[in-house]
Amino acid sequence: MKFGEKLKELRLRKDYSLYDVGEKVDVSHSYIDLIEKGKRRASKKVMERLLLVFPEHEEELTDLYMAEKIPENYLKKLQEIKNNTKLEKINTKIIKLPVYGLASAGNGVLVPEEMGEREFLVKENLHINQNCFVVIVHGDSMEPLFYDCDSVLVDPNDCTELRQLANKVVAVEVNGETLVKKLTINNDFEIELNSLNDYYPPIKLKEEDETQCIGVVSRLIDRDLNKIKI
Known part of the structure; x- marks a missing residue:
């Protein structure tokens, strides 16, 4: 699921309108709409305010936000490294x-x-x-x-x-x-x-x-x- 899709899902679950969320994070409702549609990525400041609106979903939203911020080829490479890494005991x-x-x-x-x-x-x-x-x-x-x-x-x-x-x-x-x-x-x-x-x-x-x-x-x-x- 994309970050914008999850944001929309959480917004509707709380019965918030685009205007409600926009007011809470101090941006226009159209800005929130663009984020939900995947046409614009939330700025760092807006992201921090969104986490305050949906604190119980902070980890999930952060993971989706970072997944879109880091290029997919890097994510794949990190996953390959993770899968091939053997944990060794360090004294x-x-x-x-x-x-x-x-x-x-x-x-x-x-x-x-x-x-x-x-x-x-x-x-x-x-x-x-x-x-x-x-x-x-x-x-x-x-x-x-x-x-x-x-x-x-x-x-x-x-x-x-x-x-x-x-x-x-x-x-x-x-x-x-x-x-x-x-x-x-x-x-x-x-x-x-x-x-x-x-x-x-x-x-x-x-x-x-x-x-x-x-x-x-x-x-x-x-x-x-x-x-x-x-």
């Missing part, structure tokens, strides 16, 4: 690591005074060097590599001369402020600190800047999939 262990309470991915600033300690579930064979710590990412400037609320492992043992860290994501202190950015060397051989999201401009390091490497971001260690917006 895990729990480790405790110090955590920085805030790392804004918007401006990349760490807040060391909010440092605490947390437990993480990792693969049993994962080796973590001494003195490593975790940074919690907040914001979108680290996307698409890291998302909001991701926990990333920072290894201070990998620090070396800044120019040797080109193309690595690092925690670096600049004039007393600690940033988490990707370090690059531009065409003028200047060191730049870049966000992974192109929306944010690079930061050029000047000769007079006092800089020190705090650590290299070595891996993602925990991710809340509920925080990722599709």
Whole structure:
């Protein structure tokens, strides 16, 4: 069944008119009619409002909506992968690591005074060097590599001369402020600190800047999939 067909079925089941649903989601009745007829796909905002109108059918509507949003050939490929994938047992262990309470991915600033300690579930064979710590990412400037609320492992043992860290994501202190950015060397051989999201401009390091490497971001260690917006 198509998304629009299911929407119409649920609307009639609740005895709602096109005008009723349009008013509830703040769009015209003709917009709802086009969605039901499959002539227009609901925008993300309209979809979110429709789920509020039919909360008991949230999962079913979401599945149909995403099925139409993702190309059919990709869905078939995903299904083939799912059918051919054998589940293997993964041995895990729990480790405790110090955590920085805030790392804004918007401006990349760490807040060391909010440092605490947390437990993480990792693969049993994962080796973590001494003195490593975790940074919690907040914001979108680290996307698409890291998302909001991701926990990333920072290894201070990998620090070396800044120019040797080109193309690595690092925690670096600049004039007393600690940033988490990707370090690059531009065409003028200047060191730049870049966000992974192109929306944010690079930061050029000047000769007079006092800089020190705090650590290299070595891996993602925990991710809340509920925080990722599709």
